[in-house]
Each structure stands twice: as C-alpha cells, then as structure tokens.
Amino acid sequence: MDRNDLELVVAVREHGSLAAAARSLDVAAPVVTKRLAALELRLGHRLFQRTTRRVTPTAEGETVCERAAPLLQGFLALEAELLERKSEPTGVIRLAATFGFGRLWLGPALATFQERYPRVSIQLQLTEQLPDMAAEGLDGAVWLWQVHGRQGESVSRRLARNQRVLVATPGYLRQHGMPATPDALQQHACLVVRENANAHHQRFDTWTLYKGSSNTPEHIKVQGPLSSNSGELVRDWCLAGRGIMLRSLWDVAHLLASGRLVRVLEGHAMREADIQWLAPLRQDSPRRIRLLIDFLVAQFQDAPWETRLPAALRAEPPG
Numbered sequence: 001m002d003r004n005d006l007e008l009v010v011a012v013r014e015h016g017s018l019a020a021a022a023r024s025l026d027v028a029a030p031v032v033t034k035r036l037a038a039l040e041l042r043l044g045h046r047l048f049q050r051t052t053r054r055v056t057p058t059a060e061g062e063t064v065c066e067r068a069a070p071l072l073q074g075f076l077a078l079e080a081e082l083l084e085r086k087s088e089p090t091g092v093i094r095l096a097a098t099f100g101f102g103r104l105w106l107g108p109a110l111a112t113f114q115e116r117y118p119r120v121s122i123q124l125q126l127t128e129q130l131p132d133m134a135a136e137g138l139d140g141a142v143w144l145w146q147v148h149g150r151q152g153e154s155v156s157r158r159l160a161r162n163q164r165v166l167v168a169t170p171g172y173l174r175q176h177g178m179p180a181t182p183d184a185l186q187q188h189a190c191l192v193v194r195e196n197a198n199a200h201h202q203r204f205d206t207w208t209l210y211k212g213s214s215n216t217p218e219h220i221k222v223q224g225p226l227s228s229n230s231g232e233l234v235r236d237w238c239l240a241g242r243g244i245m246l247r248s249l250w251d252v253a254h255l256l257a258s259g260r261l262v263r264v265l266e267g268h269a270m271r272e273a274d275i276q277w278l279a280p281l282r283q284d285s286p287r288r289i290r291l292l293i294d295f296l297v298a299q300f301q302d303a304p305w306e307t308r309l310p311a312a313l314r315a316e317p318p319g
Helices: 003-015 018-025 029-043 059-086 099-116 170-176 182-187 231-239 249-258 287-300 311-315
Strands: 048-050 055-057 091-097 120-126 140-143 154-160 164-168 190-193 206-211 218-221 244-248 275-280
Touching: 003 018, 003 029, 003 048, 003 055, 003 059, 018 029, 055 059, 091 099, 091 287, 099 120, 099 140, 099 231, 099 249, 099 287, 099 311, 140 287, 154 287, 164 170, 164 249, 182 218, 190 231, 231 244, 231 249, 244 249, 275 287
Parallel strands: 091 120, 091 140, 190 244
Antiparallel strands: 048 055, 140 275, 154 275, 164 244, 206 218
16 A cells, blocks of 8 residues: 555545545546555455445444554655755744853854854843743743753753862862861851752752762751852852852863862762753744754763863953
C-alpha cells in the first residue's frame, strides 16, 4: 500500500460513498471504484460493503483506516518539517533571563543568533524573579536555579552545567586565614546574596555545600555585616576584600583565572546551579524556538566562562 491507497480508504470511510470520496480527492468516481477494487484484490480482503445507499467498512477496512490515519499524519508532519527547513525562520522570540547571566553570556549569544537569522527578532527581559511565562506571553526563559510549583505545566532543558563556589581575595585570606572546614565559615565575614527572595522561601544565610562527588549535603549557617539582593554588588564587596562569597562559576571564572579571587574550600561547592531553558508547555514549538534552543546548547554546553572572558568585559576599556 502507498500513500494514495491510504488516502483513498480514509476518504471512502469518511464520506460514506464512492462518489463523495471521489469529489474530496478531486478525481472521477470511476477512478475511485477501480482503485478500490484493485486494492482489495491485491490485499485479498474486502474493505467496504457496498449498497446502493451506503458504503460501510468491513472489519478489515476498519483496521486499515485506523492504521492509515497516523501514517497520513506522519506524512503531513514530515512534509511540513521539510518545508519549514527550506524556509527562513521568521517572527518574534520573547525571553526572560537573570540580570547577570543575561548581560554577560546570554545577550551576546542572542545577538549572534539574530545575526544568523536576520528575520527573527528577539525581546529579552532581564529580571531576578521568574515571570509567569504563559501569562506574559514569553516563549521561554534562561534560568539559573530550580523552579518549583510556580509555572504550571512547563518544560525544561539543561543548557550547561554550573556550580556555585566559595571565593575570596588573597588579601582577605592573608588577613583572616583560610577556613579549613565548612564549619569554619561561621568565624568569617560571609557575603550573602538574597537574589529572587520573594520567589524562594528559604534562608539565604544557610549555604548547602557538597564535598566532591558526595551526595551528603552540609548545611552551614553563615553570617556577615554585608548582604544584598544584587549579586553584582556582593561580588564588588568580595573583590574589595570584605569577605567570602558563594558565587556561580560563570560569574567568577575569569576572576579566578586572573588571581583576583581564589577558591576557598576548593573541594566544596553548591550544586543545583545549572543553566536551564524553561518554557511553557505547548503542543508544537515554532522552528525559530527549536533553532534557538539548539543554538544555546551548542554555545554553553562547554562552559565558555572557563576558557574566555565575557564579551562585555572584553569590550570594556582598561580602568
């Protein structure tokens, strides 16, 4: 059986007569009669019972029709995908992302993507609280922490692995000493970031650390005179030697490489900091969205922050 045979039997069952099926297929009625008879002869089964008033499928005919429907849908989907690949993607992509990662890494990547697909336009909303994506008409978000119970039905895909590490300046550690254990952090000035505070019902002064590949968490309650909802401000305090900070590698890798910051308790880190793609659940994503996701995976899967400066910092004149 070929595609034309499948379309024929479905049309006959749907319209209940050979003449009506012929009209729907835009062929002459005798052509349908002849093709159906030839198909039944080839299969060795009668597919339809014919009367002067009605054509009804036999049990074998019902089986063929039931199998034909998904096969025909597959043909249509394949044709649509091939046509879409042939055409240039167009339309608007509306995204959300956190301020720091959005500026340093996502923004330059989106500019490159838009240059590659000039008929696509991108609207990026930077925020520290994940919006209701469906309600605000967003196609997706690039987010840096797990989201629980706020977005209804959604899908996620990891774009890159990431972790939060403990860092301080060499000067701070010379003056106050290097903590030997996580518990020793309680004797140090720890700089606390309170990002996304309204969306996370948690204590930001408790750091959850893992040693190496261990799955046993260590919960350390820290303290210090300085805290802020701005991660960039806390990073500035850390660079000024005011304490120990827990910060994502994507934000401090270049500072570690330059020696301005050094790792504290190098074997310890906070997990659940991967870079994620989040999106409202939808039946079919436009091609431009699928292309963007694949592009971002290719851009970030090798953790570019470990090997190069962010483009925004490369462009800044020396201070």
